[in-house]
Amino acid sequence: LTVxxxxxxxxxxxxxxxxxxxxxDTNSLVITQGLNDLGIDVVAKAxxxxxxxxxxxxxxxxxxxxxxxxLTGGLGPTDDDVTRDAVARVVGRTLHEDAATVDGLRQxxxxxxxxMPESNRRQALxxxxxxxxxxxxxxxxxQWFEWDGRVVVLLPGPPREMRPMFEYIAREVVxxxxxxxxxxRRSLRLVGKSESLxxxxxxxxxxxxxxxxxxxxxxxxxxxxxxxxxLHASTRELREAExxxxxxxxxxxxxxxxxxxSQSGRPLESVLGDxxxxxxxxxxxxxxxxGGLVTSRLTDVPGSSDYVERGVVAYSNRAKTExxxxxxELIAAHGAVSExxxxxxxxGIRRMSGLDVGLAVTGIAGxxxxxxxxPVGTVAIAVxxxxxxxxxxxxxxTGSRDMIKIFASTTALDCLRRxxxxx
Amino acid sequence: LTVxxxxxxxxxxxxxxxxxxxxxDTNSLVITQGLNDLGIDVVAKAxxxxxxxxxxxxxxxxxxxxxxxxLTGGLGPTDDDVTRDAVARVVGRTLHEDAATVDGLRQxxxxxxxxMPESNRRQALxxxxxxxxxxxxxxxxxQWFEWDGRVVVLLPGPPREMRPMFEYIAREVVxxxxxxxxxxRRSLRLVGKSESLxxxxxxxxxxxxxxxxxxxxxxxxxxxxxxxxxLHASTRELREAExxxxxxxxxxxxxxxxxxxSQSGRPLESVLGDxxxxxxxxxxxxxxxxGGLVTSRLTDVPGSSDYVERGVVAYSNRAKTExxxxxxELIAAHGAVSExxxxxxxxGIRRMSGLDVGLAVTGIAGxxxxxxxxPVGTVAIAVxxxxxxxxxxxxxxTGSRDMIKIFASTTALDCLRRxxxxx
Numbered sequence: 001l002t003v004x005x006x007x008x009x010x011x012x013x014x015x016x017x018x019x020x021x022x023x024x025d026t027n028s029l030v031i032t033q034g035l036n037d038l039g040i041d042v043v044a045k046a047x048x049x050x051x052x053x054x055x056x057x058x059x060x061x062x063x064x065x066x067x068x069x070x071l072t073g074g075l076g077p078t079d080d081d082v083t084r085d086a087v088a089r090v091v092g093r094t095l096h097e098d099a100a101t102v103d104g105l106r107q108x109x110x111x112x113x114x115x116m117p118e119s120n121r122r123q124a125l126x127x128x129x130x131x132x133x134x135x136x137x138x139x140x141x142x143q144w145f146e147w148d149g150r151v152v153v154l155l156p157g158p159p160r161e162m163r164p165m166f167e168y169i170a171r172e173v174v175x176x177x178x179x180x181x182x183x184x185r186r187s188l189r190l191v192g193k194s195e196s197l198x199x200x201x202x203x204x205x206x207x208x209x210x211x212x213x214x215x216x217x218x219x220x221x222x223x224x225x226x227x228x229x230x231l232h233a234s235t236r237e238l239r240e241a242e243x244x245x246x247x248x249x250x251x252x253x254x255x256x257x258x259x260x261x262s263q264s265g266r267p268l269e270s271v272l273g274d275x276x277x278x279x280x281x282x283x284x285x286x287x288x289x290x291g292g293l294v295t296s297r298l299t300d301v302p303g304s305s306d307y308v309e310r311g312v313v314a315y316s317n318r319a320k321t322e323x324x325x326x327x328x329e330l331i332a333a334h335g336a337v338s339e340x341x342x343x344x345x346x347x348g349i350r351r352m353s354g355l356d357v358g359l360a361v362t363g364i365a366g367x368x369x370x371x372x373x374x375p376v377g378t379v380a381i382a383v384x385x386x387x388x389x390x391x392x393x394x395x396x397x398t399g400s401r402d403m404i405k406i407f408a409s410t411t412a413l414d415c416l417r418r419x420x421x422x423x
Numbered sequence: 424l425t426v427x428x429x430x431x432x433x434x435x436x437x438x439x440x441x442x443x444x445x446x447x448d449t450n451s452l453v454i455t456q457g458l459n460d461l462g463i464d465v466v467a468k469a470x471x472x473x474x475x476x477x478x479x480x481x482x483x484x485x486x487x488x489x490x491x492x493x494l495t496g497g498l499g500p501t502d503d504d505v506t507r508d509a510v511a512r513v514v515g516r517t518l519h520e521d522a523a524t525v526d527g528l529r530q531x532x533x534x535x536x537x538x539m540p541e542s543n544r545r546q547a548l549x550x551x552x553x554x555x556x557x558x559x560x561x562x563x564x565x566q567w568f569e570w571d572g573r574v575v576v577l578l579p580g581p582p583r584e585m586r587p588m589f590e591y592i593a594r595e596v597v598x599x600x601x602x603x604x605x606x607x608r609r610s611l612r613l614v615g616k617s618e619s620l621x622x623x624x625x626x627x628x629x630x631x632x633x634x635x636x637x638x639x640x641x642x643x644x645x646x647x648x649x650x651x652x653x654l655h656a657s658t659r660e661l662r663e664a665e666x667x668x669x670x671x672x673x674x675x676x677x678x679x680x681x682x683x684x685s686q687s688g689r690p691l692e693s694v695l696g697d698x699x700x701x702x703x704x705x706x707x708x709x710x711x712x713x714g715g716l717v718t719s720r721l722t723d724v725p726g727s728s729d730y731v732e733r734g735v736v737a738y739s740n741r742a743k744t745e746x747x748x749x750x751x752e753l754i755a756a757h758g759a760v761s762e763x764x765x766x767x768x769x770x771g772i773r774r775m776s777g778l779d780v781g782l783a784v785t786g787i788a789g790x791x792x793x794x795x796x797x798p799v800g801t802v803a804i805a806v807x808x809x810x811x812x813x814x815x816x817x818x819x820x821t822g823s824r825d826m827i828k829i830f831a832s833t834t835a836l837d838c839l840r841r842x843x844x845x846x
Contacts, residue, residue, distance in 0.1 A: 313735070
């Protein structure tokens with residue numbers, strides 16, 4: 001049997017130590033990147049311990065789903081190292097000892113003035129029909145073979161050994177067996193509506209993309225009040241696909257307008273920073289419930305001192321009055337969490353500092369402090385400037401204290417962005 | 424069929440985005456820890472995309488190996504979210520809509536002044552015979568059921584939602600179905616020295632614990648400038664083990680003294696908050712390079728308005744002078760990043776606001792702005808008060824911009840804690 005174009009890969013990391021609570025498998029990330037670059041999808045990944053039956057089961061299942069299976073780990077000299085045996089059993093082949101590999105192992109030990117423990121001969125066992133992959137950094141060679149229209153690859157676990165051997169496999173074994181297609185991706189950041197509402201609004205585009213050429217597939221994800229829309233296309237024509245993705249991003253922007261933060265995956269903080277810098281706007285931030293998080297996020301961006309002039313966390317009413325000039329009577333009349341007070345805070349930071357733009361947030365992060373009229377999660381946001389532009393609105397967020405802080409800060413940054421764009 | 428003692432678990436993370444080259448699955452680490460604590464081995468983990476057939480296959484295989492299968496992700500409202508359907512198909516059950524969940528979803532949208540998109544009803548689909556697990560942080564409920572001598576659990580993917588729901592499952596569903604020995608843990612938070620130095624100082628205790636009964640095993644971990652020392656003991660005698668861990672924690676405190684933030688795992692922000700509250704101290708924070716992060720971390724703690732009165736992010740020199748009364752000449756003579764300016768900032772926020780304690784941070788977060796004398800990562804921290812207590816020191820941190828912000832904020836909070844404890 002010969003192997004057709006490889007499309008679907010599965011990666012199996014072998015080793016009980018990888019199943020600990022403080023370990024992550026990084027080999028699979030390197031392999032994923034290399035395979036994606038060749039247009040191959042990784043459809044699943046697994047981590048399995050050193051038990052023969054468990055590994056044999058996971059490998060058998062992977063063969064049922066994928067046409068390329070890459071295993072890392074379990075090629076060492078000890079009884080724990082069962083990858084060779086388990087793979088051989090599942091594909092119904094036997095193992096033989098490779099004489100040249102045994103000689104090489106003996107030589108390695110001799111070079112250090114040692115006799116090779118006989119257990120090391122296990123590392124020279126090769127699955128019948130498999131080709132060896134030499135290991136420049138360690139003792140265990142890798143191996144690969146074709147089986148029933150699929151390709152199976154065994155590599156050692158230590159990343160330093162695995163990496164150059166995978167590069168060899170990608171170049172010499174996988175690349176010649178691909179359909180010649182690559183996967184191109186583009187990431188859009190959205191804000192202002194729920195994941196499901198965006199999804200609904202984009203349905204007509206999804207249908208158009210599915211019928212187009214190249215087909216563009218969307219994935220939509222939500223995290224901390226931000227939505228990410230990933231578009232990807234498999235192609236042989238790199239330039240054509242890039243143009244198609246750019247056009248698709250424009251299609252999204254035409255429907256969602258200002259809800260699109262960026263068509264390039266750049267985060268809100270950076271996009272807003274560029275906007276402030278390019279318009280030469282100097283910003284002051286007045287925060288209450290977010291406690292400094294808005295200013296901290298703005299200053300996560302290198303060079304943000306170009307546009308962030310100051311921030312004030314007016315956590316007490318006294319601080320709102322003293323630092324921002326918010327009249328005590330205004331707080332008494334409307335409450336500290338109100339559009340009126342947010343506007344006064346934004347005006348205060350802008351006027352008292354002689355800045356171009358003032359941004360203010362005041363709210364109830366909870367878990368205490370809520371009332372029937374203003375429950376936990378009630379947040380007022382105001383923007384004053386640039387020039388005569390202004391914005392004020394009362395929002396209602398739900399979740400824990402830290403989620404409300406995150407939602408409120410994201411929304412505040414987004415309100416500022418929209419106000420500047422509309423000015 | 425009823426379920427016997429659970430011993431072997433498999434964890435499946437669902438979501439095509441988790442198969443990217445730059446994503447790691449952290450949910451499985453939290454789950455592994457929780458299951459190990461209950462004496463359950465994780466025999467394999469898998470990550471699989473949103474394709475129905477792939478997920479159904481991976482889940483079917485897991486049922487063949489494990490008696491507890493926990494799936495995370497794929498419970499959202501979109502067509503991509505196939506976990507409920509795939510699991511139901513494999514176990515041969517149907518789905519029904521849970522009316523109370525639909526009402527809850529509608530209410531959530533109504534609270535934000537929105538109509539619920541109909542697609543959200545998907546999130547209310549429950550596998551026949553499954554019990555729901557409520558989601559305090561998001562919209563998708565979890566569910567679990569017994570099937571053919573096994574337990575199957577479906578949880579949402581976002582870690583913030585997943586974590587408390589898994590804790591519920593561990594306590595209410597898994598723990599009652601285990602064979603008996605439990606792992607008891609106690610977590611100590613340390614700060615002020617390196618992981619390896621703490622490790623060296625604690626060697627005599629490690630030896631004592633290894634020889635004791637129950638044996639206490641330590642694990643030391645570093646994250647973002649904080650060190651966590653985890654102590655654990657396997658036992659059937661819960662009370663005895665808890666007493667032994669409490670005594671071990673006291674042993675650590677006797678050696679490390681003020682470097683122990685808490686013996687109970689409580690974070691620095693909370694411990695410091697209690698200290699400020701119990702001594703009735705009102706705090707003002709003056710930040711530059713940390714950009715509001717110190718104040719934001721302090722206000723992550725519910726009730727922090729009891730002691731955080733205000734914060735000022737004096738990002739520009741003008742703001743340092745105007746808001747904190749730092750003399751221009753002082754900045755010119757010493758530079759904005761200097762002990763002298765940090766002291767003036769701390770004095771300024773304390774005096775101008777009539778507060779008990781002032782905390783100040785000024786530094787160079789990078790990547791630009793460093794000089795030979797003051798490279799990126801140079802940070803001055805000062806504390807003024809309570810009463811005549813004062814502290815000032817220049818630190819040097821290394822890492823990326825956000826790591827320097829985190830190190831500087833952690834160190835600032837810790838300097839404040841020590842200054843108050845010594846006052």
